[in-house]
Amino acid sequence: MREQAPKTSAETAHRTVLLHEAVDQLITDPEGIYLDATFGRGGHSREILRRLSPAGRLIAIDRDPQAIEAAGEIRDPRFVIVHAPFAEFGRVLREQGVSKADGLLFDLGVSSPQLDQPERGFSFRADGPLDMRMDTSSGPTVAEYLASASQDEIATVLRDYGNERAAVQIAKKIVARRDAGAPVARSGELAALVASAVKSREPGQDPATRTFQALRIHVNAELAQIEAALSQVLDCLKPGGRLAVISFHSLEDALIKRFIQSHSRAPAVDRRQPFVPGVSAEFRPDLTEVARLRPSAAEVAANARSRSAILRVAQRA
Known part of the structure; x- marks a missing residue:
């Protein structure tokens, strides 16, 4: 032993x-x-x-x-x-x-530890700033990316890195909220927005799983x-x-x-x-x-x- x-x-x-x-x-x-x-x-x-x-x-x-x-x-x-x-x-x-x-x-x-700290923004299970950077000392946060990316860019990230079937619908809602003057800034807000756009999901999987994965992969390259x-x-x-x-x-x-x-x-x-x-x-x-x-x-x-x-x-x- x-x-x-x-x-x-x-x-x-x-x-x-x-x-x-x-x-x-x-x-x-x-x-x-x-x-x-x-x-x-x-x-x-x-x-x-x-x-x-x-x-x-x-x-x-x-x-x-x-x-x-x-x-x-x-x-x-x-x-x-x-x-x-x-x-x-x-x-x-x-x-x-x-x-x-x-x-x-x-x-x-x-x-x-990154998932379990709401202030890091990695998890859709706890509300916190929508950051998701591995290195918090450099680079744009997910919130900053979503505040400037086009609908097509967001949809491509969700589809390519998350295999998200509802990528276009989610991207439309993100951009519509931004255009209305209330850009997505917190993990809880993003999770709720995705849930409103995704009509079905595999049993046991949260609707936001693929979106959070895709955005994390993208912002950290x-x-x-x-x-x-x-x-x-x-x-x-x-x-x-x-x-x-x-x-x-x-x-x-x-x-x-x-x-x-x-x-x-x-x-x-x-x-x-x-x-x-x-x-x-x-x-x-x-x-x-x-x-x-x-x-x-x-x-x-x-x-x-x-x-x-x-x-x-x-x-x-």
Whole structure:
């Protein structure tokens, strides 16, 4: 049985999804250098530190100032936290004197503390300012976006990032309210507006679910962040190093799956050309075929937010 260190207040307030599964897959060398690209409240980081030897090292980053503050609870000379979006992890590693890491971990999406704080505006279940920024120190809020975007722009975001069938109807209501001099400024107002526009919804799903997801993804440029991060992975992983990514919806998972699969096959070469060198896959194909993990039934029962999580793992050849 693995010995557990006492939990901090940050850990008890947030249930880390696929905690042991992700760290089990990530760490191949206890003396290596690892990156937690999405610190959150530090569940994965603390478990990584438990597994590392005194010679190991962990670099963590997060774009949320509250996450950076929470990281102050960790007093460990092997650990450093940097305020940055995960799309800039390559720069962060270089600034920390690291050219290639032994493992890279990404836990995508919104964290429980962000959802549970009404003042962050992520949740349709509690009223608060309609913010939804991961980094509250920069960029426009959702309220500011909705105050200026056109009806077509809003509808496109809701359809493309939320698969919202009533995207046009919702966008019309948002713009009509704005034109009447009462722009949507709070999460409760948006949730009520969506409920008035959506005539039917899947059993058990709040009508505002897809709209809130889509606007959050858009205002934080989440898919662009993922694509930018993936473009740096191969350059930042040592041979034998591992990439572990936890995603929570199909748009994220599709990007991760396509990236891993495309680099698990040897590139095509023209055999008609003389002196063609042998070319191998950049990720180990044998690991890619099996490294797709879901939360156990026990974890889903204990934490309903974990039910859509998928962990994908790849190992640098």
